[in-house]
Amino acid sequence: MSLSDSAGLPQDSGGPVFAEPWEAQAFAMAVKLHEAGVFSWSEWAAALGAERAAAPARPYYESWLAALEGLVEARGVMSAAERLERVAAWERAARATPHGEPILLSRD
Amino acid sequence: MPHDGDHDHGRKPELSPIALRVRALESLLVEKGYVDPAALDVLIDTYETRIGPRNGARVVAKAWTDPGFADWLVRDATAAIASLGYAGRQGEHMVAVFNSPETHNMIVCTLCSCYPWPVLGLPPVWYKSMPYRSRAVIEPRVVLREFGVEIPDGRQVRVWDSTAELRYLVIPERPAGTGGWDEERLAELVTRDSMIGTGLARMPA
Numbered sequence: 001m002s003l004s005d006s007a008g009l010p011q012d013s014g015g016p017v018f019a020e021p022w023e024a025q026a027f028a029m030a031v032k033l034h035e036a037g038v039f040s041w042s043e044w045a046a047a048l049g050a051e052r053a054a055a056p057a058r059p060y061y062e063s064w065l066a067a068l069e070g071l072v073e074a075r076g077v078m079s080a081a082e083r084l085e086r087v088a089a090w091e092r093a094a095r096a097t098p099h100g101e102p103i104l105l106s107r108d
Numbered sequence: 109m110p111h112d113g114d115h116d117h118g119r120k121p122e123l124s125p126i127a128l129r130v131r132a133l134e135s136l137l138v139e140k141g142y143v144d145p146a147a148l149d150v151l152i153d154t155y156e157t158r159i160g161p162r163n164g165a166r167v168v169a170k171a172w173t174d175p176g177f178a179d180w181l182v183r184d185a186t187a188a189i190a191s192l193g194y195a196g197r198q199g200e201h202m203v204a205v206f207n208s209p210e211t212h213n214m215i216v217c218t219l220c221s222c223y224p225w226p227v228l229g230l231p232p233v234w235y236k237s238m239p240y241r242s243r244a245v246i247e248p249r250v251v252l253r254e255f256g257v258e259i260p261d262g263r264q265v266r267v268w269d270s271t272a273e274l275r276y277l278v279i280p281e282r283p284a285g286t287g288g289w290d291e292e293r294l295a296e297l298v299t300r301d302s303m304i305g306t307g308l309a310r311m312p313a
Contacts, residue, residue, distance in 0.1 A: 021223070021230050022130045028151040029134060032143050065129060078136050086132035094123050103123070103220055105135070 003031050003041075006048055010060055023061040030068050039071050047071050123220070123272075149233050163194045164227035164277060165298035168309075169291040171204070172282040182206070185277065194226045202227070205268060206279045207305075212259050213278045214252070214305025216244035217270040224275035228303055235304065245269070255306040278305040285312050 010017050018024040034044060047070055051063040073080055089105055097103045123131065137143040167189055171178040180188040185204040189195070202224060205213040217223065218241050223231040234240050243251050248265045252258070259265055268276040280302040286294060289312075301307030 018230070021221075021225055022124075022127045024152050024230055025130050025134065025148075028148050029130075029137060029143060031151060032148060033137070036142060038142060062126065065126065065133075069129070069133060072133070072137070077140065077142060083132055083136060086136055087128050090123070090128045090131050090135070094128070097219065 003027070003034055003044065006045065006064075008052065008060060018061075019059075020061075023064075026061055026065045026068060030064065033068070033072070038075055038077060043071065047074075152230065153233055162295065163192070163229075164224070164300070164303045165295040166291070167192060167194070167204075167227055167277065168279055168298045168303065169294040171279050172286075172294055173289075173291050178206075178279075181279065189227060189277075200224075200226075200275050201273055202275050202277060203268075204277050204279050205266070207281045209263065209281075211264045211266055212252075212305065213266050213268060213276075214244065214248060215268045215270055215276040215278060216241060218242070218245060219269075219271070222270035222272055222275060224270070224277050227277055228300060232300070252306065255301065257307060278303050280305075280307075280309040283309050283311050 004016060010019075016024075016027060018027065030044070033039065034041065039047075044067070047067040048064060051067040051070070052058075052060075055063060069080075069083065072078055073083070090103070093105050094103050134143070134145075134148070138145050167181075170192070171181055177188060180191075181204040185202040186195075186200075188204075189202050205215075207213055215224075217235075221231050221236040223235065225231070240251065245267050248267050249259060252265070270276055280298065282294070283297055286297070297310040297312065299307050299310060302309045
């Protein structure tokens with residue numbers, strides 16, 4: 001099984017389809033972590049299924065990202081605190097960046 | 109550019125909250141060695157055309173064959189493009205910039221990788237790269253030459269810097285020798301790069 005076989009995955013005859021670029025990024029990260037053995041197919045299916053069941057009205061890839069965030073915590077890859085601090089850091093960097101310059105964490 | 113009252117400096121953040129989460133996760137995974145950013149880019153690249161595939165080509169082909177639609181694109185590209193069913197979920201404004209014998213247009217996002225994805229799909233890796241983002245503005249003709257596009261000296265090159273709220277779509281010139289072609293056939297000549305401005309429409313075989 002590959003992550004392309006995930007239940008409910010938006011796709012057409014050519015493979016997965018994405019509504020926005022971040023969805024493809026979230027998809028690709030999960031594929032790579034699965035390949036690296038960070039989690040198994042069944043662990044992924046269970047995590048994604050739980051997220052989708054918890055919030056059935058939520059867009060598919062928001063559940064996907066939540067499942068991914070949950071699994072990397074569960075596997076000890078990173079803590080929730082570490083991840084949330086990094087989200088805040090990127091947000092500060094984005095706000096501190098004048099338009100026309102790339103957003104870099106070093107601006108933090 | 110529309111400014112909506114944000115608590116910051118009246119400017120909407122360039123990255124949506126969910127895009128920030130994705131970026132945070134990715135940067136930590138890369139730092140910790142779980143994910144190779146180059147391998148990730150290669151994988152994402154294979155999905156490049158999986159978002160709104162070929163939508164932009166249909167917009168361009170319609171503009172070539174329907175003067176009323178072309179005129180609508182000039183006046184209100186967001187509405188004209190939405191009429192074909194291609195709209196961003198975050199309500200980005202679209203602006204269509206038309207190539208002509210006087211002007212060649214190209215688009216860039218110097219800040220990050222803002223891109224008209226409802227019509228062009230995912231941005232190619234080079235579009236997101238630092239060299240393209242910085243050099244497209246400083247030396248557009250040199251960059252174009254590297255893409256194999258030679259712009260005559262008499263023709264002006266205009267570079268449009270995309271933002272989170274404003275996305276540009278280049279309408280390339282219709283190739284000669286395509287008189288009487290229908291939209292579907294014309295759309296085949298419209299490449300992704302021609303709508304970024306780093307290429308031209310294909311010549312008919």
